[in-house]
Amino acid sequence: MKYVGEAPQEELATGEHPTRNRVARSILDHGPSTVSELAGRLGLTQAAVRRHLDALVADSVVEPREQRVYGSRGRGRPAKVFVLTDCGRDAFDQSYDQLAADALRWIARTAGGGERGEAAVAAFARARLADQSESYRRAVEQAEPARRTEALAEALSADGYAATARSAPNRQGEQLCQHHCPVAHVAEQFPQLCEAETESFSELLGTHVQRLATIAHGDGVCTTFIPRATATAEATATAETAATAETTDHASESTAGRNPE
Template sequence: MKNRNEQRDAPAAPRAAGEAGLSPVTDEQSGTRQRVVRSIRDHGPSTAAELADRLGLTQAAVRRHLDALAADGLVEPGEKRVRGSRGRGRPAKAFALTDCGRDAFDQAYDELAVEALRWIERAAGGGEPGAAAVLAFARARAAGQAEQYRALLEGVAPGERVAALAEALSTQGFAAAAHAVKAPAGEQLCQHHCPVAHAAARYPQLCDAETEVFSALLGSHVQRLATIAHGADVCTTFVPRAAPGGTDGGTAPRSTAAQPAAQTVGTAGAQKTTATARIAGRNPA
């Protein structure tokens, strides 16, 4: 949806002193806080220790900035999620971006996307035909993005394909990473930022089409576990490990996700089928 990374990379300018009760900050403080926010966007919910290590700051300094960002409503604390068994002691507090924090990056682009999708929906007549038209658009958009990702996946070993897709997604502003999981065996593709989260909250067809593309690119059934659009901190997709001798993990097939939608949204029967399409394994959240 957005390829203007330069315009999206920096949060909105700090509010003036006295606005909404905020205390004035120096340019240096503002710059550091932007680095903190950007680090959370790129890596997901983070503790003060993790941020300090990434940014080369003391934990005390990071905590001061986190307190200020929390007071401004840009970040919020929560319990640190631990992969595997949890050790003793109280879990570390992890800070995640709030909707306002994400808005600082997305600015008005999501509003434009929602308005465009609403126009498509209404122009098609609303109801099931409108939903079908939005899904057709989402599939066409996702297929176009898949062509960009496919170039980075060609020739990649099956066991490294999820990581390669995460890298490709990151070039488009999704701040993605791949994590191995033991039970069930496979990998989780995590997107720590979603440039179209607000649009996807209103039109889940965007998430559906993206999930279809992930499955096609990886040559495997995938399961969407959570999305930022529906309140999670991270968009998480589970990719099962291919069974020995199985078909998963072969050469990434060419996606045709957009073609059925584009070809069938013209008859009443096809509209109903397309509008009610569901992704196998999709989390309905």
């Protein structure tokens, strides 16, 4: 983090207020948060948190949203959560978004534009992730099978993605949540970056994964669903059983009405 005078740049962007900065930082690290969650994490009263949130909203650093609910929703209105705006993320992200976007546009044009250009950008995104994921691979391979998603989250956090792993609501797998994305602004224009990352996660974890939400598309957090190994095995077994049954049915149909030799 670069500093200007005595205060971090991120503090200057959030009103030069240390506690207010802690509120914004907590949202960055943990994703969309309610007043109650922020108060618990920071050891503040809910009234104090609301006061800081009001100031952050006025400064366009955070914004309120209705909490997303995966699966069945209970009674009552969804809780209000607070998420970082693009301006808020910029306060924590010293990236060269414009330079990166210009470079990718140049790659696309040089490749001929159109589908060729898109393919060239996709190839770049995959090559970038291949280099970046070597440290992730080591972390995942050294972890016990049950901790591999958590190990990947820790490795991603070391690269600034503020990632966490948790059980999915349906208990059929896990959710890998990235509460920050250093390249979100560029990924808005070039979704190949998100697609390459999803492919990389699938390859690292050795299973098909599903991207549920991305910061680049306006969500508060990038969320990837990783099915449990047993669930994947059950799905594979079901598919194989169905394929075998279909083959048997076709064989029966082809011999129907024939006299045995």
